[in-house]
Amino acid sequence: MxxxxxxxxxxxxxxxxxxxxxxxxxxxxxxxxxxxxxxxxxxxxxxxxxxxxxxxxxxxxxxxxxxxxxxxxxxxxxxxxxxxxxxxxxxxxxxxxxxxxxxxxxxxxxxxxxxxxxxxxxxxxxxxxxxxxxxxxxxxxxxxxxxxxxxxxxxxxxxxxxxxxxxxxxxxxxxxxEKMIDLVTAISGSGPAYFFLLTEKMIEAAYEMGMKVDVAKKLVYQTAFGSGKILAQSDEDPETLIARVASKGGTTEAALKVFQRKGFGKIIQDAVKAAHRRSIELREGK
Ligand SMILES: NC(=O)c1ccc[n+]([C@@H]2O[C@H](COP(=O)([O-])OP(=O)(O)OC[C@H]3O[C@@H](n4cnc5c(N)ncnc54)[C@H](OP(=O)(O)O)[C@@H]3O)[C@@H](O)[C@H]2O)c1
The missing domain is CATH 3.40.50.720 (NAD(P)-binding Rossmann-like Domain)
Structure with missing residues (x-):
């Protein structure tokens, strides 16, 4: 409608x-x-x-x-x-x-x-x-x-x-x-900043390894845009999409192993929990 x-x-x-x-x-x-x-x-x-x-x-x-x-x-x-x-x-x-x-x-x-x-x-x-x-x-x-x-x-x-x-x-x-709104705040409300942080860190890494900032920005922003578009349009879950990028023994797998070893999943979980806690505190006037 x-x-x-x-x-x-x-x-x-x-x-x-x-x-x-x-x-x-x-x-x-x-x-x-x-x-x-x-x-x-x-x-x-x-x-x-x-x-x-x-x-x-x-x-x-x-x-x-x-x-x-x-x-x-x-x-x-x-x-x-x-x-x-x-x-x-x-x-x-x-x-x-x-x-x-x-x-x-x-x-x-x-x-x-x-x-x-x-x-x-x-x-x-x-x-x-x-x-x-x-x-x-x-x-x-x-x-x-x-x-x-x-x-x-x-x-x-x-x-x-x-x-x-x-x-x-x-x-x-x-x-x-309504009881879910604090969690919504921690996921989609604050979420854009999490994605922005990831793009910032990717640009920094590219720069430190010798790439010009404007080139790095273009690569990272379009990669973020394209990945978001696939997520919005595809029926496949993130795990399947990751598998489609990461071939065995390849570059993506090498990067994913570092994310895993350094506890990326736990960092994201802790960050979301912190945002959730803060949303409750703010609602309670703290
Ligand atoms: N921005 C976001 O990403 C976002 C995300 C989720 C929820 N929200 C919510 O959306 C709401 C608006 O956020 P915003 O970012 O649009 O804020 P904003 O840019 O500060 O807009 C609020 C507007 O209201 C005006 N205003 C102040 N007192 C008023 C009154 N008594 N009557 C009418 N207008 C008055 C402000 O004028 P002055 O600037 O002159 O004070 C300002 O132009 C907030 O409650 C926020 O929690 C925002």
Missing amino acids: SSKSILSGLKISILGAGNMGQALTRGLVEKSVYPQNISIYDIDSKKMAQLKKELSVKIAKTSRHCVSLADIVILAVKPQILPEAIAEVASSLGKETLILSIAAGVPISKIEEYLSVRGGAGVGGKKPMAIIRVMPNMPALVGAGMSAYSLGKHASAKDRKIAEAILAALGEYVQVP
């Missing part, structure tokens, strides 16, 4: 026009969401003006204005700003508005709490709001993101479809139970 079919006619408001807010706005317009159905608010008016000029989306004078007619509100501000950003708009949200939060480390229960502080939905007999929490990652900036999302208890099947159509504007998506 194209994103246009389910999103057409729906009014989408985005609070926060930073890296992710801009990626979402561009992605949605590219996916044929009518720009006049997208409304942006950011405290930085220059960012809004740039998006208006580039994409013809609407910009709002205040965050309250931005959300007041929205069917979907996307919270794309930094996590520490989220309580005040929600407090500002809570009482202006429509009864049926779907809330999509991409703020890292902020559980759905906290968003519900922030919404209720200023008499938003879910208090005083008002209908509880549908909330969907998303953990995107940095390649969303080039439309190749990996987002994991979790449904709040009041989100419907239709809300899920809407969220998926929005996340398609950033790249791929997958649904996970």
